[in-house]
Amino acid sequence: MRAAEKSASGQLVIRCAGPHCGQLKGESDHWWLMWPSKEGAAAVLSLCAWDDEIARREGAIHVCGEQCAQKLQSMFMANILEQQSRR
Secondary structure, three states: OEEEEOOOOOOEEEEEOOOOOOOOOOOOOEEEEEEEEEEEEEEEEEEOOHHHHHHOOOOOOOEEEEEHHHHHHHHHHHHHHHHHHOO
């Protein structure tokens, strides 16, 4: 299942993208959004509190909380360091 998809009943189902998580988003959860982008040649990872409009954008990463956000940030940073070491 992707991070967001429609259930058999047509409801939007959102799962946390954190490593080994997959928690489902509820109505009152305090979730976060992350998304990668580029500023010139630099890779950037942005973070904001849940926003329905941003959550529907392509590339939005749905995150259930601080632990999963930290794990994803760590993975992003490791990928950048790995790419830099290959240059």
